[in-house]
Amino acid sequence: MPKLELNENRLFPADPTTRDIARRLYAEVRDLPIISPHGHTDPSWFADNEAFSNPADLLITPDHYVFRMLYSQGIRMEDLGVPLSGGGTSANPREVWRIFAQNYHLFDGTPSRIWHDWVYSKVFGLEETLSAETADHYYDVIDAKLQEDAYRPRALFERYNIEVIATTEDPLDPLDHHAKLQADGWGKKVITAFRPDNVLDPDYEGFAANVRTLGEITGFETTDYQGYLDALIDRREYFKRHGATSSDHGHPTAATADLSRAEAEALFAKALAGDCSAQEAETFRGHMLVEMARMSLDDGLVMQIHPGSHRNHNAMVFERFGRDKGADIPTRTDYVDALRPLLSRYGNEPSLTVILFTLDETVYSRELAPLAGHYPVLKLGPPWWFHDSPEGMRRFREQATETAGFYNTVGFNDDTRAFLSIPARHDLARRMDCGFLARLVAEHRMLEDDAHRVAQDLTYNLAKAAYRL
Amino acid sequence: MPKLELNENRLFPADPTTRDIARRLYAEVRDLPIISPHGHTDPSWFADNEAFSNPADLLITPDHYVFRMLYSQGIRMEDLGVPLSGGGTSANPREVWRIFAQNYHLFDGTPSRIWHDWVYSKVFGLEETLSAETADHYYDVIDAKLQEDAYRPRALFERYNIEVIATTEDPLDPLDHHAKLQADGWGKKVITAFRPDNVLDPDYEGFAANVRTLGEITGFETTDYQGYLDALIDRREYFKRHGATSSDHGHPTAATADLSRAEAEALFAKALAGDCSAQEAETFRGHMLVEMARMSLDDGLVMQIHPGSHRNHNAMVFERFGRDKGADIPTRTDYVDALRPLLSRYGNEPSLTVILFTLDETVYSRELAPLAGHYPVLKLGPPWWFHDSPEGMRRFREQATETAGFYNTVGFNDDTRAFLSIPARHDLARRMDCGFLARLVAEHRMLEDDAHRVAQDLTYNLAKAAYRL
Amino acid sequence: MPKLELNENRLFPADPTTRDIARRLYAEVRDLPIISPHGHTDPSWFADNEAFSNPADLLITPDHYVFRMLYSQGIRMEDLGVPLSGGGTSANPREVWRIFAQNYHLFDGTPSRIWHDWVYSKVFGLEETLSAETADHYYDVIDAKLQEDAYRPRALFERYNIEVIATTEDPLDPLDHHAKLQADGWGKKVITAFRPDNVLDPDYEGFAANVRTLGEITGFETTDYQGYLDALIDRREYFKRHGATSSDHGHPTAATADLSRAEAEALFAKALAGDCSAQEAETFRGHMLVEMARMSLDDGLVMQIHPGSHRNHNAMVFERFGRDKGADIPTRTDYVDALRPLLSRYGNEPSLTVILFTLDETVYSRELAPLAGHYPVLKLGPPWWFHDSPEGMRRFREQATETAGFYNTVGFNDDTRAFLSIPARHDLARRMDCGFLARLVAEHRMLEDDAHRVAQDLTYNLAKAAYRL
Incomplete structure (x- = not known):
């Protein structure tokens, strides 16, 4: 890893x-x-x-740098939790996070990768890179910390x-x-x-x-x-x-x-x-x-x-x-x-x-x-x-x-x-x-x-x- | 050399x-x-x-990267063997090759130079750089090899x-x-x-x-x-x-x-x-x-x-x-x-x-x-x-x-x-x-x-x- | 210094x-x-x-690379000795020079800085960088040399x-x-x-x-x-x-x-x-x-x-x-x-x-x-x-x-x-x-x-x- x-x-x-x-x-x-x-x-x-709600709503769904790249590779925006006009989303935040993690290689060489890695390391203290394997660990760690006062x-x-x-x-x-x-x-x-x-x-x-x-x-x-x-x-x-x-x-x-x-x-x-x-x-x-x-x-x-x-x-x-x-x-x-x-x-x-x-x-x-x-x-x-x-x-x-x-x-x-x-x-x-x-x-x-x-x-x-x- | x-x-x-x-x-x-x-x-x-016909017909005359540069320096396309519309060429392939060799310095810093040097070295095993002095040697070596089965x-x-x-x-x-x-x-x-x-x-x-x-x-x-x-x-x-x-x-x-x-x-x-x-x-x-x-x-x-x-x-x-x-x-x-x-x-x-x-x-x-x-x-x-x-x-x-x-x-x-x-x-x-x-x-x-x-x-x-x- | x-x-x-x-x-x-x-x-x-007249008339006032930069930072062209259309200037050359010297940092990273430093060092033999502190020294040295035959x-x-x-x-x-x-x-x-x-x-x-x-x-x-x-x-x-x-x-x-x-x-x-x-x-x-x-x-x-x-x-x-x-x-x-x-x-x-x-x-x-x-x-x-x-x-x-x-x-x-x-x-x-x-x-x-x-x-x-x- x-x-x-x-x-x-x-x-x-x-x-x-x-x-x-x-x-x-x-x-x-x-x-x-x-x-x-x-x-x-x-x-x-x-x-x-x-407190911020959850990792996907905070870090993926509102970030058009992120979902545009995923969309460009054929991933549906509905599956990323992007809400429909005048509607909501039924995407599960953990599933959204997993899709992002599986596709993190798409961000090789982009500033999004640099920004995200900084957040994971400096803010959440994560010590392994994000990937399909570490997706759930990331989700759990970030989700828990977001409930702490220090992350408000x-x-x-x-x-x-x-x-x-x-x-x-x-x-x-x-x-x-x-x-x-x-x-x-x-x-x-x-x-x-x-x-x-x-x-x-x-x-x-x-x-x-x-x-x-x-x-x-x-x-x-x-x-x-x-x-x-x-x-x-x-x-x-x-x-x-x-x-x-x-x-x-x-x-x-x-x-x-x-x-x-x-x-x-x-x-x-x-x-x-x-x-x-x-x-x-x-x-x-x-x-x-x-x-x-x-x-x-x-x-x-x-x-x-x-x-x-x-x-x-x-x-x-x-x-x-x-x-x-x-x-x-x-x-x-x-x-x-x-x-x-x-x-x-x-x-x-x-x-x-x-x-x-x-x-x-x-x-x-x-x-x-x-x-x-x-x-x-x-x-x-x-x-x-x-x-x-x-x-x-x-x-x-x-x-x-x-x-x-x-x-x-x-x-x-x-x-x-x-x-x-x-x-x-x-x-x-x-x-x-x-x-x-x-x-x-x-x-x-x-x-x-x-x-x-x-x-x-x-x-x-x-x-x-x-x-x- | x-x-x-x-x-x-x-x-x-x-x-x-x-x-x-x-x-x-x-x-x-x-x-x-x-x-x-x-x-x-x-x-x-x-x-x-x-078998390919000869060095000039293979490497010079059909390559517009090459003859455009020579033409830009005042060399006539007729002299490079470029055929007239609906006509042919009377240029001698060895003479075409010599013109190219004499002007090889025009390609300093261009990809054509890199591609050609690779071909000369890797394909034909030539060991000196192309120049007016080595033009005939190049022509002879390449022309001979083109007749070998290994160069078909x-x-x-x-x-x-x-x-x-x-x-x-x-x-x-x-x-x-x-x-x-x-x-x-x-x-x-x-x-x-x-x-x-x-x-x-x-x-x-x-x-x-x-x-x-x-x-x-x-x-x-x-x-x-x-x-x-x-x-x-x-x-x-x-x-x-x-x-x-x-x-x-x-x-x-x-x-x-x-x-x-x-x-x-x-x-x-x-x-x-x-x-x-x-x-x-x-x-x-x-x-x-x-x-x-x-x-x-x-x-x-x-x-x-x-x-x-x-x-x-x-x-x-x-x-x-x-x-x-x-x-x-x-x-x-x-x-x-x-x-x-x-x-x-x-x-x-x-x-x-x-x-x-x-x-x-x-x-x-x-x-x-x-x-x-x-x-x-x-x-x-x-x-x-x-x-x-x-x-x-x-x-x-x-x-x-x-x-x-x-x-x-x-x-x-x-x-x-x-x-x-x-x-x-x-x-x-x-x-x-x-x-x-x-x-x-x-x-x-x-x-x-x-x-x-x-x-x-x-x-x-x-x-x-x-x-x- | x-x-x-x-x-x-x-x-x-x-x-x-x-x-x-x-x-x-x-x-x-x-x-x-x-x-x-x-x-x-x-x-x-x-x-x-x-002989050239004085440092400002020679090096500042006629050089639009110089006065455009100073003007962009709010310095009036009148104060730089740029003559009015069909008129002259009442700017004092030493004052013009001082304004330039005080603002020499505006030229950090520009070719004007490189050219000027060369002139100061190679032509006039100055040994400290131009600044508000050295402005008068520069003016005096250059002004004196311009009167020498070797600077005609x-x-x-x-x-x-x-x-x-x-x-x-x-x-x-x-x-x-x-x-x-x-x-x-x-x-x-x-x-x-x-x-x-x-x-x-x-x-x-x-x-x-x-x-x-x-x-x-x-x-x-x-x-x-x-x-x-x-x-x-x-x-x-x-x-x-x-x-x-x-x-x-x-x-x-x-x-x-x-x-x-x-x-x-x-x-x-x-x-x-x-x-x-x-x-x-x-x-x-x-x-x-x-x-x-x-x-x-x-x-x-x-x-x-x-x-x-x-x-x-x-x-x-x-x-x-x-x-x-x-x-x-x-x-x-x-x-x-x-x-x-x-x-x-x-x-x-x-x-x-x-x-x-x-x-x-x-x-x-x-x-x-x-x-x-x-x-x-x-x-x-x-x-x-x-x-x-x-x-x-x-x-x-x-x-x-x-x-x-x-x-x-x-x-x-x-x-x-x-x-x-x-x-x-x-x-x-x-x-x-x-x-x-x-x-x-x-x-x-x-x-x-x-x-x-x-x-x-x-x-x-x-x-x-x-x-x-």
């Missing part, structure tokens, strides 16, 4: 000189607190602090040395869990982030109804464009009072538009009526990004733009299981023309920060680094989603650094709802950054003293500064 | 720890039989087993330890050589593959005539759309009886389309009449890919899609020398939108396999790995054509593995008509895969035991399974 | 075996003369040989072992400095290059006036299309008499077009009248590239094509400070379709050379290497602008070599107006090429003897041959 051991040199380059430098750099950032400025954990976990969300939060974590909510969310957390004496920092796609994007399911609800919540007449803007401003303030320091925008493209008032009003009316063409919806979304930037100038929220995913590519899966089921596929994404309306208006504002993400790695060296290496408002977010991985991080640093430097980047985002693996993800990023810096030092392209400073900044200071935490 | 020596560590990473791991992995896959599920060897070689196609096939090789034929091919091979007592597995571009693509030279001939061969009325479909079904069966387990599709793009019956019939009529616009031809080809997928559900042929080459880019060369003369240039290729019609209809079918190839490396991490890491029908073919090279293979594994894993890939294709170099190509792929795995092991991202299993699967099992051999 | 030391192994791979090979290769190319066939130094420096342009040119340097001028330039240099007894080779964008591109500021001036200078009636062509031919001859061996073309895209005479005349008339649509301007520029190729067949000038920059992306910066202020952003660039009109007409001409550059690295393996590995007229220029960097060079060799080889590339261009750093840039390129070759040797993909030859060719022979120097 192969031992589960996390080698202390994991993820560092193999060359001994480079590895030694990486070890020295890592030793000084390993234990820094976790800043998690963008992610998708459930605030109710921290507000209510209830707050205990793990503290054990994980998380200084601040941001969740993501849409404007219609009442933020009750955040309110409860603020009222509570726990004292740990769990903040929200403002994700208004469902009231900015005419193509979003239920857009008009969402805008109406936004009006009801805020007391503004949102069928009127000015009322709609006022409601958004009001809601941003509400989010700020619940800790938000950033907004987040997940549009299909990076398109921005700077419409006249009359054009914006006309499009908004069409959007509410459900009459927008695809192009008009794109224009309206793009215009609203410029409006968001304008509001950010007033209220100080940092903008995050996460474009370029073709959501719900698999029609059958969407119909049967709903959104976020591993069928979102990246697309080629333009930034140079797309962002120009936003940048022409606000690109030189010293008080605005816009953090750009991408699923299209070709833009790192061609578009994003040149843009961020010029415009004062722009910063580059870390490698995102499919690229939140060792090779993805290496490519990002190799392709962005020479033009944008380190100081136009913002440290790491874990971007995850997989709470248990958050330290694994930050640890992976720290190791990869130290490995990259070590190569620069070994090749005499950087002084080791400078690399120590940069490692600390990438791990802690840049995220704190960029997100205004 | 520099020695020709194939170092036992060639193509492995230089770092000693990583290299040692690579050596251990390679030692266990080096001697596995060759599975060659996609290529372009001439079945008559194996059916007739005649079947002897080399056996010496090369080929378990199965697929050739590629179009639907109008009578498959006489395959029939002869089946009737023959040789017992080695030479199978065909169904490549119907010339009867699916309205832009293919002679499309209407080809469809008419298809009707004559099969006895169906192919001027009628239903008869055309029936003829294709019939011909696929005929190919299956000659060993085919796959179809292969080399369209300009990856576009697919799912037309209504009436739309398909109308376009088919226009195509036969030669009246299709460029867009209509694209739509018809795309529709026929969906039809091919439907037929595959019935007959089990694995689909291969090889899109994205701008064929015959050099008009003068095409006019003078015809197709496949080194003037095919890759183009930017979209898969996310292009494949959606096919995937919406058949993407979740457990019994269908579609293997995707690309000439546009930007899609590995952005499109292909995310698609293959989700859809059950999709698998990723190996790096193709210009990317069938050490760096190309490294990029493929680095960019595809973290999202698609190893088990959504299908092992290696040599894709070549250069029969003599087939083991060199497989050996190169095995070495590069072992080197990649070795890096993962050296960086503690993978256990060495797991890497041994993956190396075996990449070398042998995955190709056999994916191609249903 | 950290020491400023240029390690003798800088930029070489860390693996000891590979590094030793790189050292051996580099030892034989380190001292070869500099061939600088494409750049932007000011010919008046060499013609007049006046001609002395540095000789000390730098420059065999030939090309500047870049537009057709309206009288080339007085080159004339003075030719008449002068200095005897060093400073040549011009013909950069006609301002009279070929209808969208260029002042196009019609420029064409009129071209007529006045040459004595041709340039309001007439034939007169315009004749004037261009005449001016190319004038440039040739001042040493030019190449033309250079910096269009927004790589589009070429092969219009009929009547179409060309009609578009030219519209262009002069300022009536071209964006598409018509694109077509006219593209047509003129084909005309330039035709003229090159007659006069032998090598064509350079530098496409794909979105110039002046930041409207505010353009309005306030003018062109070339760090706000040019690369765009996705197509070559396969774009170059086809040019290549269909002249792609097989043995006497023509067209050197292609790109800001879109995705085309190296997909488009440029396949094109250059086939067409006799095409060669690949070195990594350009943002990609003139260690990682950029590595990617270029890794992605282009396997298909185009080394011999369809043309050595290094420094492409700079930062005269003092020219040897640093060539040294960086030599080291990176040697490191790449060393890896091929260490992995037994190339013989070390061959690598020595290639290193020499990449450093010296290929540039001389391709640019006909």
Whole structure:
């Protein structure tokens, strides 16, 4: 039975000189607190602090990295406990776990394997690798520990040395869990982030109804464009009072538009009526990004733009299981023309920060680094989603650094709802950054003293500064 | 005179720890039989087993990797023995060989150099590197050996330890050589593959005539759309009886389309009449890919899609020398939108396999790995054509593995008509895969035991399974 | 205070075996003369040989790599001494220098850091790294040395072992400095290059006036299309008499077009009248590239094509400070379709050379290497602008070599107006090429003897041959 051991040199380059430098750099950032400025954990976990239910529900069923891979090899999502749209699941958690364990080899060479092994070893103290043979042992050990107080969300939060974590909510969310957390004496920092796609994007399911609800919540007449803007401003303030320091925008493209008032009003009316063409919806979304930037100038929220995913590519899966089921596929994404309306208006504002993400790695060296290496408002977010991985991080640093430097980047985002693996993800990023810096030092392209400073900044200071935490 | 020596560590990473791991992995896959599920060897070689004619005709003139490079440096194709369209060549084979030898330095750093050196050393036992000085010696040695029985196609096939090789034929091919091979007592597995571009693509030279001939061969009325479909079904069966387990599709793009019956019939009529616009031809080809997928559900042929080459880019060369003369240039290729019609209809079918190839490396991490890491029908073919090279293979594994894993890939294709170099190509792929795995092991991202299993699967099992051999 | 030391192994791979090979290769190319066939130094420096004014004016204010990075972090360009459009600057050079020094960490991991450190150490003999603390010391040392004869342009040119340097001028330039240099007894080779964008591109500021001036200078009636062509031919001859061996073309895209005479005349008339649509301007520029190729067949000038920059992306910066202020952003660039009109007409001409550059690295393996590995007229220029960097060079060799080889590339261009750093840039390129070759040797993909030859060719022979120097 192969031992589960996390080698202390994991993820560092193999060359001994480079590895030694990486070890020295890592030793000084390993234990820094976790800043998690963008992610998708459930605030109710921290507000209510209830025990997690069972290994499959915690580690398999909600993790689209995991079930997409299993699905790609012909395993039915029903058998993995993924609930049907508007329905539930009848899958037995232990059976789900066994399927995962039998197929753990599918994750060879993927970050999921690295994250999961970390959780099994560091959190649950398991000492053999996961396999068909060890499946039940794993299940039993994890299931039992989840009932212990030391494995409740707050205990793990503290054990994980998380200084601040941001969740993501849409404007219609009442933020009750955040309110409860603020009222509570726990004292740990769990903040929200403002994700208004469902009231900015005419193509979003239920857009008009969402805008109406936004009006009801805020007391503004949102069928009127000015009322709609006022409601958004009001809601941003509400989010700020619940800790938000950033907004987040997940549009299909990076398109921005700077419409006249009359054009914006006309499009908004069409959007509410459900009459927008695809192009008009794109224009309206793009215009609203410029409006968001304008509001950010007033209220100080940092903008995050996460474009370029073709959501719900698999029609059958969407119909049967709903959104976020591993069928979102990246697309080629333009930034140079797309962002120009936003940048022409606000690109030189010293008080605005816009953090750009991408699923299209070709833009790192061609578009994003040149843009961020010029415009004062722009910063580059870390490698995102499919690229939140060792090779993805290496490519990002190799392709962005020479033009944008380190100081136009913002440290790491874990971007995850997989709470248990958050330290694994930050640890992976720290190791990869130290490995990259070590190569620069070994090749005499950087002084080791400078690399120590940069490692600390990438791990802690840049995220704190960029997100205004 | 520099020695020709194939170092036992060639193509492995230089770092000693990583290299040692690579050596251990390679030692266990080096001697596995060759599975060659996609290529372009001439079945008559194996059916007739005649001696190859001379060194230039065997190794230079038919190899577009070779003559395109020489042509790029101003050497006339006539002088390389490339025959004129509908004509022959008056080039003297020894003179052709000398030109190649004098210019062998042009291939420094290219896979052609690696493949050729392997052939010279391993097959012909040459001990000095090829150069102007050794040109005649090479010519004489190779020319003499080609007349020996041990250098006839079947002897080399056996010496090369080929378990199965697929050739590629179009639907109008009578498959006489395959029939002869089946009737023959040789017992080695030479199978065909169904490549119907010339009867699916309205832009293919002679499309209407080809469809008419298809009707004559099969006895169906192919001027009628239903008869055309029936003829294709019939011909696929005929190919299956000659060993085919796959179809292969080399369209300009990856576009697919799912037309209504009436739309398909109308376009088919226009195509036969030669009246299709460029867009209509694209739509018809795309529709026929969906039809091919439907037929595959019935007959089990694995689909291969090889899109994205701008064929015959050099008009003068095409006019003078015809197709496949080194003037095919890759183009930017979209898969996310292009494949959606096919995937919406058949993407979740457990019994269908579609293997995707690309000439546009930007899609590995952005499109292909995310698609293959989700859809059950999709698998990723190996790096193709210009990317069938050490760096190309490294990029493929680095960019595809973290999202698609190893088990959504299908092992290696040599894709070549250069029969003599087939083991060199497989050996190169095995070495590069072992080197990649070795890096993962050296960086503690993978256990060495797991890497041994993956190396075996990449070398042998995955190709056999994916191609249903 | 950290020491400023240029390690003798800088930029070489860390693996000891590979590094030793790189050292051996580099030892034989380190001292070869500099061939600088494409750049932007000011010919008046060499013609007049006046002392450079001060450290900031020489090293900071004119270097858009430097001030774009500082600007991206919120530092005002006014404070960096960048002159306002049509105005001057009131910034104090020592203050500018201090700002740069305080922010030198922004350049960690960038080529600017490597180039600047080389200049400080090798040219000015500084022994501590630049920082807020050493800013004034640096300023004083450099400022004093610039007044010494040994730091005048001609002395540095000789000390730098420059065999030939090309500047870049537009057709309206009288080339007085080159004339003075030719008449002068200095005897060093400073040549011009013909950069006609301002009279070929209808969208260029002042196009019609420029064409009129071209007529006045040459004595041709340039309001007439034939007169315009004749004037261009005449001016190319004038440039040739001042040493030019190449033309250079910096269009927004790589589009070429092969219009009929009547179409060309009609578009030219519209262009002069300022009536071209964006598409018509694109077509006219593209047509003129084909005309330039035709003229090159007659006069032998090598064509350079530098496409794909979105110039002046930041409207505010353009309005306030003018062109070339760090706000040019690369765009996705197509070559396969774009170059086809040019290549269909002249792609097989043995006497023509067209050197292609790109800001879109995705085309190296997909488009440029396949094109250059086939067409006799095409060669690949070195990594350009943002990609003139260690990682950029590595990617270029890794992605282009396997298909185009080394011999369809043309050595290094420094492409700079930062005269003092020219040897640093060539040294960086030599080291990176040697490191790449060393890896091929260490992995037994190339013989070390061959690598020595290639290193020499990449450093010296290929540039001389391709640019006909």
